[in-house]
Amino acid sequence: MRMYDLIYAKKSGQALSFDAIDYWAKGVADGSIPDEQSAALLMAICWQGMNTEETIALTLAMRDSGRIVDLSDVPGTKIDKHSTGGVGDKTTLVIGPVAACCGKDAGLSCAMFSGHGLGHTGGTVDKLASIPGMRTELSETEFLECLKSIGFANSAQTRDICPADRKLYALRDISATVESIPLITASIMSKKLACGADALVLDVKSGSGAFMKNQTDAQKLADSLVAVGKAHGMKVKALITPMDEPLGWAIGNALEVMESVEILNGRHADSDLTKLCFRLAAEMLVLGGAATDTDVARKMVSSAIESGRAFETLKKFVSFCDGDAEALNDPRRLPQAREQVTIASPQSGTLKSIDSRVLGVFAMNLGAGRKKQSDALDPGAGIRLHVKAGDRVERGQTLFTAYCRDKSMVMAKEILMGVKFEDD
Numbered sequence: 001m002r003m004y005d006l007i008y009a010k011k012s013g014q015a016l017s018f019d020a021i022d023y024w025a026k027g028v029a030d031g032s033i034p035d036e037q038s039a040a041l042l043m044a045i046c047w048q049g050m051n052t053e054e055t056i057a058l059t060l061a062m063r064d065s066g067r068i069v070d071l072s073d074v075p076g077t078k079i080d081k082h083s084t085g086g087v088g089d090k091t092t093l094v095i096g097p098v099a100a101c102c103g104k105d106a107g108l109s110c111a112m113f114s115g116h117g118l119g120h121t122g123g124t125v126d127k128l129a130s131i132p133g134m135r136t137e138l139s140e141t142e143f144l145e146c147l148k149s150i151g152f153a154n155s156a157q158t159r160d161i162c163p164a165d166r167k168l169y170a171l172r173d174i175s176a177t178v179e180s181i182p183l184i185t186a187s188i189m190s191k192k193l194a195c196g197a198d199a200l201v202l203d204v205k206s207g208s209g210a211f212m213k214n215q216t217d218a219q220k221l222a223d224s225l226v227a228v229g230k231a232h233g234m235k236v237k238a239l240i241t242p243m244d245e246p247l248g249w250a251i252g253n254a255l256e257v258m259e260s261v262e263i264l265n266g267r268h269a270d271s272d273l274t275k276l277c278f279r280l281a282a283e284m285l286v287l288g289g290a291a292t293d294t295d296v297a298r299k300m301v302s303s304a305i306e307s308g309r310a311f312e313t314l315k316k317f318v319s320f321c322d323g324d325a326e327a328l329n330d331p332r333r334l335p336q337a338r339e340q341v342t343i344a345s346p347q348s349g350t351l352k353s354i355d356s357r358v359l360g361v362f363a364m365n366l367g368a369g370r371k372k373q374s375d376a377l378d379p380g381a382g383i384r385l386h387v388k389a390g391d392r393v394e395r396g397q398t399l400f401t402a403y404c405r406d407k408s409m410v411m412a413k414e415i416l417m418g419v420k421f422e423d424d
Contacts, residue, residue, distance in 0.1 A: 026061070079199040089247050116370070164190075204218050345394065354389050
């Protein structure tokens with residue numbers, strides 16, 4: 001078998017066999033297939049697509065390219081959540097502890113493997129890493145112990161899980177082939193199937209700050225993800241949620257930890273982020289069998305917040321990972337930016353929209369995200385939003401606060417490009 005033949009076949013619109021796809025994934029994982037040939041095949045897939053059988057084959061081939069986590073020693077149902085990426089999306093930090101303490105009596109635990117951010121979208125691992133002392137990669141033994149004792153465990157995906165996906169994702173990022181539904185599906189579901197959860201709630205983002213820019217494409221991706229998961233015995237439910245403006249008030253790693261802690265302590269009850277977190281947590285409880293319906297589940301979620309049990313669960317998890325749990329009580333112990341710069345409204349009027357991608361790129365340039373995987377992060381960098389779309393503002397009113405190492409990094413006109421007024 002030759003990669004040339006696979007590339008030519010897909011370029012011509014032909015379906016690839018299971019054996020051909022398995023050959024490709026194994027060659028990617030062991031390094032025997034050159035990057036330029038894999039990049040060519042990725043581009044051909046972007047042009048020609050993949051049918052359901054091909055997508056399932058690629059998912060399984062990438063799953064089987066590395067180690068598969070065995071969670072069978074943990075009793076009950078293990079549930080996970082995945083978001084397709086967004087700006088200000090720190091839902092895992094809220095949902096994991098909530099689902100864990102709500103599901104404990106029903107034998108439901110929350111097992112999550114997370115990734116680093118790339119580009120304008122943030123990663124859960126980077127947010128957790130901003131907590132002083134926090135270890136974000138657990139051994140399998142530690143992960144199982146954490147899951148059994150706390151009901152919630154989160155770890156960075158280790159290098160031996162889905163190595164073919166790890167290499168292909170890096171190639172997709174530099175070859176402009178990220179936004180392909182079959183490739184996104186295989187990338188997400190190979191990791192989820194490899195990490196051992198029984199059930200999965202998917203948060204598929206749609207909008208300017210998401211990979212799927214419109215509802216139609218988001219629905220296609222959701223359908224693809226659910227089909228692959230169900231084909232392999234996993235309970236899966238997908239929700240399509242908006243990503244036209246950032247979630248919550250914080251963009252940036254330490255800032256997003258602060259906001260998550262505030263929500264777990266009962267603040268921001270009416271915010272878009274809080275509503276999404278509680279909705280996703282309720283869906284996880286129903287799918288995992290801890291609640292009969294979402295009304296019951298929402299009451300369980302409210303109780304976990306009001307009693308403080310969800311916040312205590314997060315603190316236990318942070319302590320288990322050697323993190324400074326007191327930093328969750330005192331945000332001054334979290335990394336702080338050297339400089340703060342306020343950005344004012346250039347006019348009076350009603351805000352029509354705040355483009356999440358523009359703000360995400362701005363935060364990335366401040367040091368909150370990576371332009372490439374090797375970039376170092378500034379955990380204190382980011383943006384605080386003081387307004388949301390629909391708000392009435394006056395000229396000179398503060399719209400955003402930028403947190404950075406150096407004030408010269410802040411170019412107000414760049415972030416203001418993402419702000420539209422009703423009369424624009």
